Amino acid sequence: xxxxxxxxxxxxxxxxxxxxxxxxxxxEGELYGLIGPNGAGKTTVFNMLTGIYKPxxxxxxxxxxxxxxxxxxxxxxxxxxxxxxxxxLFGDQxxxxxxxxxxxxxxxxxTFTGVFRLPKYxxxxxxxxxxxxxxxxxxxxxxxxxxxASNLPYGKQRQLExxxxxxxxxxxxxxxxxxxxMNPNETADLMNTIALIRKEFGVTILLIEHDMxxxxxxxxxLTVLNFGRVLAAGETSAVLNDPEVIKxxxxx
Amino acid sequence: xxxxTYLINGLSLGSVYAIIALGYTMVYGIxxxxxxxxxxxxxxxxxxxxxxxxxxxxxxxxxIVISIxxxxxxxxxxxxxxxxxxxxxxxxxxxITAIGVSYFLQNMALLxxxxxxxxxxxxxxxxxxxxxxxxxxxxxxxxxxxxxCLIIMFALMWFVKNTKPxxxxxxxxxxxxxxxxxxxxxxxxxxxxxxxxxxxxxxAGALLCSSYPSLTPYTGSMxxxxxxTAAVFGGIGSIPGALIGGLLLGIIEILAKAYISSQLAxxxxxxxxxxxxxxxxxxxxxKQIKEKV
Amino acid sequence: MKxxxxxxxxxxxxxxxxxxxxxxxxxxxxxxxLSSLMSGLLVPVCAYSLVAVGLNLxxxxxxxxxxxxxxxxxxxxxxxxxxxxxxQGTIPDVPRFILALxxxxxxxxxxxxxxxxxxxxxxxxxxxxxTLAFGEIIKNVINVLYIGMDGNGIHFxxxxxxxxxxxxxxxxxxxxxxxxxxxxxxxxxxxxxLLLILSLIITHNFxxxxxxxxxxxxxxxxxxxxTVGLPITKYKLVAFTISAAIxxxxxxxYAHNINSLTATxxxxxxxxxxxxxxxxxxxxxxxxxxxxxxAVVLTLLPELLRGLSNYRMLIYSIVLIALMLFNWAPxxxxxxxxxxxxxxxxxxxxxxxxxxx
Numbered sequence: 066x067x068x069x070x071x072x073x074x075x076x077x078x079x080x081x082x083x084x085x086x087x088x089x090x091x092x093e094g095e096l097y098g099l100i101g102p103n104g105a106g107k108t109t110v111f112n113m114l115t116g117i118y119k120p121x122x123x124x125x126x127x128x129x130x131x132x133x134x135x136x137x138x139x140x141x142x143x144x145x146x147x148x149x150x151x152x153x154l155f156g157d158q159x160x161x162x163x164x165x166x167x168x169x170x171x172x173x174x175x176t177f178t179g180v181f182r183l184p185k186y187x188x189x190x191x192x193x194x195x196x197x198x199x200x201x202x203x204x205x206x207x208x209x210x211x212x213x214a215s216n217l218p219y220g221k222q223r224q225l226e227x228x229x230x231x232x233x234x235x236x237x238x239x240x241x242x243x244x245x246x247m248n249p250n251e252t253a254d255l256m257n258t259i260a261l262i263r264k265e266f267g268v269t270i271l272l273i274e275h276d277m278x279x280x281x282x283x284x285x286x287l288t289v290l291n292f293g294r295v296l297a298a299g300e301t302s303a304v305l306n307d308p309e310v311i312k313x314x315x316x317x
Numbered sequence: 318x319x320x321x322t323y324l325i326n327g328l329s330l331g332s333v334y335a336i337i338a339l340g341y342t343m344v345y346g347i348x349x350x351x352x353x354x355x356x357x358x359x360x361x362x363x364x365x366x367x368x369x370x371x372x373x374x375x376x377x378x379x380x381i382v383i384s385i386x387x388x389x390x391x392x393x394x395x396x397x398x399x400x401x402x403x404x405x406x407x408x409x410x411x412x413i414t415a416i417g418v419s420y421f422l423q424n425m426a427l428l429x430x431x432x433x434x435x436x437x438x439x440x441x442x443x444x445x446x447x448x449x450x451x452x453x454x455x456x457x458x459x460x461x462x463x464x465x466c467l468i469i470m471f472a473l474m475w476f477v478k479n480t481k482p483x484x485x486x487x488x489x490x491x492x493x494x495x496x497x498x499x500x501x502x503x504x505x506x507x508x509x510x511x512x513x514x515x516x517x518x519x520x521a522g523a524l525l526c527s528s529y530p531s532l533t534p535y536t537g538s539m540x541x542x543x544x545x546t547a548a549v550f551g552g553i554g555s556i557p558g559a560l561i562g563g564l565l566l567g568i569i570e571i572l573a574k575a576y577i578s579s580q581l582a583x584x585x586x587x588x589x590x591x592x593x594x595x596x597x598x599x600x601x602x603x604k605q606i607k608e609k610v
Numbered sequence: 611m612k613x614x615x616x617x618x619x620x621x622x623x624x625x626x627x628x629x630x631x632x633x634x635x636x637x638x639x640x641x642x643x644l645s646s647l648m649s650g651l652l653v654p655v656c657a658y659s660l661v662a663v664g665l666n667l668x669x670x671x672x673x674x675x676x677x678x679x680x681x682x683x684x685x686x687x688x689x690x691x692x693x694x695x696x697x698q699g700t701i702p703d704v705p706r707f708i709l710a711l712x713x714x715x716x717x718x719x720x721x722x723x724x725x726x727x728x729x730x731x732x733x734x735x736x737x738x739x740x741t742l743a744f745g746e747i748i749k750n751v752i753n754v755l756y757i758g759m760d761g762n763g764i765h766f767x768x769x770x771x772x773x774x775x776x777x778x779x780x781x782x783x784x785x786x787x788x789x790x791x792x793x794x795x796x797x798x799x800x801x802x803x804l805l806l807i808l809s810l811i812i813t814h815n816f817x818x819x820x821x822x823x824x825x826x827x828x829x830x831x832x833x834x835x836x837t838v839g840l841p842i843t844k845y846k847l848v849a850f851t852i853s854a855a856i857x858x859x860x861x862x863x864y865a866h867n868i869n870s871l872t873a874t875x876x877x878x879x880x881x882x883x884x885x886x887x888x889x890x891x892x893x894x895x896x897x898x899x900x901x902x903x904x905a906v907v908l909t910l911l912p913e914l915l916r917g918l919s920n921y922r923m924l925i926y927s928i929v930l931i932a933l934m935l936f937n938w939a940p941x942x943x944x945x946x947x948x949x950x951x952x953x954x955x956x957x958x959x960x961x962x963x964x965x966x967x
Contacts, residue, residue, distance in 0.1 A: 115837055141839035153834035155827045166827045169820065170839045176848055179819025180812050186819065193820075233838050351735060353884075399931055402939035408735075409675065410938035413891045416884050417934060420927035428920055542742070542880060549739045578768075580787075584750035587743035594740055595728050 066129055068093040068269050069114075069237055074123030076113060083109045084293045087123065091237070091286075096263065097271045098284030098301065102313060105290040107273045108150060111239050115147050116140040128236060142170060144236035148226040150245060150273075156215030160206055160225055163214050164197040167232025172196070197232070203265055204228050204258065220251045224258065231266055238262075240272040244279050252276060256283055281305060289313065321453055323575045324568060329459035329528060331567020332466030336521040337544030338551070338559035339473065340514030346490040346554035347510045350408065353415040354395060355518060356541015357422035360534060362388045362519030363526040364430060367437055377440035377523075384519040392515025393508055400511075401504070419538070426534035434533045437526035462524045469517060470560045477556065482509055490554065543570075543583075546590050552603025561601055566590075621814045624899040625807050632803045639799075647913060655909045656802035657683075657863040662889040662901035663809050664856030669887070670896030671817050672849040673829030674730070675738040678745030680882035682718040682854040684873055686861025688752055688784070690714030691793040691871050695783055696759065698794060707796045711805075711862050718858020719851050721748070726850040730843065742880050752873040757784040789872035790865075797866040805863065806902065809856050813898050816852060825849045892933060 067090045074087040084106040091097045099107050112118040114125060116137040125133045132140050146167075155163050174189045201207040204224045209217060214225060223243060230238055243259070244252045256279055262268060274280050280287065281301060288298040289310050297307045304310060337359060344352045362384045369380035399418050403411045443457030477483035485506045488496040497503055525540060526532050543566060551562025566586060573585040593601065635652060638644040665679045690710040697706055725744050729737055756767040760780025767773045771785060784790055816822045824845045827835040836842055865871050875881050889908060893900030911929070915922035936942055945951075 117833065117836075137833075137836035138839045138841050141837055147837050149834065153831045155830040155834065157830050158823065158826055162823055162826075165820075166823050166835070166840070167838050169824055172820075174820060176816070176819070176821040179821055180815045182815055189820070229838060345735075351738075399935070402935055402941055405940045406938040409669070409891050409895065410934055412675075413888055414931055414934040416888060417927050417930035420923065420930065424924040424927055428924060539875075542746075546739065546743065549736065553735070578754065580754045581750060584747040587746050587750075590743050591728070591740050594732060594736055598732050598736060600736075 067091060067126075068095075068128055069271070070126045071114070072124050072126075074110070074113060074120050074125065076109060076118055076121045082293055084113070084290075087290070087293075087295060089288055089298075091269060091271060093236075093269055094263075094267070095269055096259070096283055096285050097269075098280045098287040099271060099273045099290060100275070100280055100287055101290035101296070106293040107290055108241055109293075110290070111147060111241055111273065114140075114239060115145055141233055141235070145239065146230035146233045146235035146237075147239035148223070148230055148241055148243065150241045152219075152222050152226055154214040154222055154226060154229070156213070158214060159211050160201065160214055160217065161194070161197050161210040163225055163229050164200055164232045165193050167229040168193050168196055169233075171232075171234060200228050200232055203261065220247055220254070223247070223255070227258070227262070231262060231268065235268060237269045237271060240270060240274075242273050242275065244274060244276045252279055255279070259283060277305075319575070322455075323571050325455055325459050327568035327571035328564060329456075329462045329567070330571060331547075331564035332462045333521050333525045333528070333563075334540065334544045334547045334567050335466050335560045335563025336469060336517050336524070337540060338548040338563045339469070339556065340518050340521075341545045342548040342551075342553055342555065342559040343486070343510050343514050345548070347486060348400070348404075348411075348507055350400065350411045351415065351545070352400075352514075353412065353541075354418035354422060355514065356537040356539075356544070357419050357426075358388055358392060358395075358515050358518040358537070359522040359525065359541060360426060360532075360537030361391060361422060362522030363437065363532050363536060364426060364435075364522075365519070366440065366523045367435060367526070367532060370438060370440075377442075381440060381520065381523050384523065385516045388519035388522075389512045389516040392511040392518070395515075396508055396511040401507075423534045423538070430534065432533060434531040437530040437532045439527035439530065440523050441527055458524075458528050462528065465520065465524065466560070466563075469520070470556065473513075474556050482506065486510060543586065546587065549600055550590050550593055552600030554604075555600075555602040558600060558602035617814065617818065620899060621810060624810060624902065628803060628807060628902070632799070635799065647916075648910075651909060651913060652799045653797045653802045653863060653867040655906055656799070656806045657797075657860040657867070658886065658889065658909055659806055659902040659905040660809050660860035660863065661857045661886050662893065662905045663806075663813055663898050664853045664858075664860065665886050666890045666893070666896065666898055666901045667813055667816070667856065668850060668853040669890050671822065671825050671829060672846060672853070674733065674846075674850075675735070675887075676741040676850075676853070677738050677880060677883045677887065678725075678741030678743070678748075679854070679857045679886055680878045680880065681741075681745030681748040682722055682857035683861035683864065683882070684745075684748050684752065684878035685721045686714035686718040686858025687865035687871060687878070688790065688861075688873070689717035690862040691790045691865040692757070692783055694794055694796070694866065695790055695792065696764075698792075703794065703796065707794075707866070710866070711859070714862035714865070715855050715858045718861060719855035722854020722858075723847060723851045725854075726847050730846045730850065742883065745878075745880060745883055749873045749875075749878050752784075752789075752878075753787050755784045756782075756786050758782045787872065789870060791870045793865055793869070793871055795867060795869070797863045802863050805859055809859065810898055810902070812852075813856070821845060821848060888930065892930075892937075 069089065069091040071087060071089040075085045076083050087110060099110065101107055109118065113120045116135050119134045124131060127143055127145060130143060132143050155166060172189050172193045174185045178186050198207050198210060201210055206221060206225060206228060214222065217225060227240065244255055247255060259270065260283065263270065284301050286299065287301050287304040289296040289304060291313045296313055297304050297310050340355045341352060344350060365384035365387050366380045369375045369383050370377060395418055399414050400411060403414060439458060441457045441461045445454060445456040445460060447454045477486055485501045488499065488501055489503055489506045493503055544563065547562035547566040548559050550566060551558030569589055570582050570586050573582040577585060635644065639649055661679055661683050665676060668674055668676045690713055693713050694706060694710045729740050732740055754768050756771055756774055758765045758774040758776045758780050760777040762777065765774040765776060771782065824840045827840060828842055828845055832842060889904040890901050893904030912922050912926050915925055918925060
């Protein structure tokens, strides 16, 4: 059974049909790319997958479970985590706390326990710290654990956002333009990081990206979106050589 | 007939709220700040009219004009000294400064006029009309207040739509940074907004105290809060919204006083506000702005 | 860990400072060096500080502006005073006051919770105005409550005293605009200080706990918080309820320190809410110790200026505006930075001087 299966997904904003008849199947362990020109509706698809927008029609199944139109937090619990095109960190909190917030649903103790510092508070916090530092170490961010997230350099903020998403222990990780604003060196680092997290966390990844080098370098399969509709889908090399796709990107 | 009388009184009070609400709504629309001192400018305006009329014996209209001029200047000075330096600071900082200005105006008035209420002579001498064989009396105060409110409202809507400074105001309220790029003088526009709002506050002060003649340094604060409520009610930032919000609030308040309980009238007004905002979170005519993800 | 230690250190410093001030005040009072005016302010200052700490939780950590916290203070004050007065003579003093404290706090928490359910659907200035409206409604409704007690039990009316039909010898518990008179004056300075310290510990622990992190995450970026699986509404409710409860504690203290408890614009209306907000902003948004400092200084300031009679409130307002400009105006901040006048720079200089000596 596919990990994610999206059938006939569509959404309208007023009279505007932003995404229409969108289909997508991702198998467990795949690294899947969603590409397309600006304004094609890629981020809108992410927003529907994560429950930020409620689709007008269509169905989304995650590991067989219908999550269509579910609440964002519930969808995360079901197993989808994401990053954002415009980075959304918890800027006024430390790098470590950002990851600990991602661990919120894995390690639990109640408000009362926290306020009155019962023994469980100390033991759980200790475990959370340990786990958070482990995750940060994968990204080489453990040195900066106590830095305020907003004080990190841009590239590291992107990495922290991925770390935070992984902390929620997702089955499927959505990355929205992870290489945006990065220089070629940083992009190369990012490609290594993505390879590393697949290995370390065994997570399936769906990413939106404009950087063709990154896409052709790491994605196994692609779906191309144009004007809210699927233009092509399949193996990366086949899709990138599709004349329709070339036309959409380069024009006639 | 009782109901009609109440309705007209409500419209009259609501008109005053609407004029005050305009000051809130325009300043909020353009500077994105809650100008808590606005209610106190009303009080200053009323005292100025009172002084002109009782000390120098000026006719009402001259007194009001003097008061408008002084309040306009006052509004611009307040903006210049207290708010302009905080233009790029957090909203809360500006809010607290506005509260400071409000305290300042109240205590200044307290020093000059004392805390005893002065008895305000109505600026409107006309007794009004009696309809239905004398059963329905409409006071001159009510008629003039409602008419003034409507004139101001339509004049302002015309001004904002058709004049250059008016268009600049709309541009600044939509997007300050883009307005700068278009060559609009944002500082001058904000200053103008404060000037108009404060000038209107002077008129509102004279009209308010003509109907409710007891004037103290705290006279402006409750109507100020209620007018602000009215502005939110109608959809803050919207001129017709201020009119609708003000009138509705005035009518609800007077009817609640007449038919339910005079002590609970304010509570009822606020309860209606809460219900409206829960049903329509940006007020009756407000626009919904969604965060882009 | 460093971060956490820093905030814990600060908490300990604050508590020690409060404790030292408490001892100083006690000694001055015992030796007759404290004016009656000042000694009368001790408990109210603690009460205002408590409400400011509660409001700071809402403004600084939940990130929502409430202009209705005087309303929660009011609920705490009236429910606890009502309880104390009703059971005066039936329950011994100490357990009665403890019960009154619990009841006042829980009542404020309950109101906070009930109000938060609709209010937290809004945000920003709309939320602020709705909390202001709720605060005004609470004050207004209390002013039309008439509750009396006689041999037949408790009588209730929202019209006037007469309609209660009390037997001769019955007592008025709440008498409309006259409020509650004759509440036992049990809020001592010691209790007030203890409660204040307790609230500082609770808020500190809260914001540094799992729930507190979630609340801060929601404040920093609600959409991101949702995508990492945080139940937004739940945590907003929790934070707002605790915030209201702490304000309620302030109300209990306030009520048990005066003979005649009434709900007016100045003590429980928006004027009070605004005054508390001033403490929060001047003390530093999110800085609980700062709220206490600001509450203490700004309550005492007008009293210290009393010699200036009528000018004192005028000066107070000017000081307030000047402080805001000094601390927040970008232009002035830049000037201060260029001339080494920032808080950190001044403290730095001070430390250097000390080292040289």
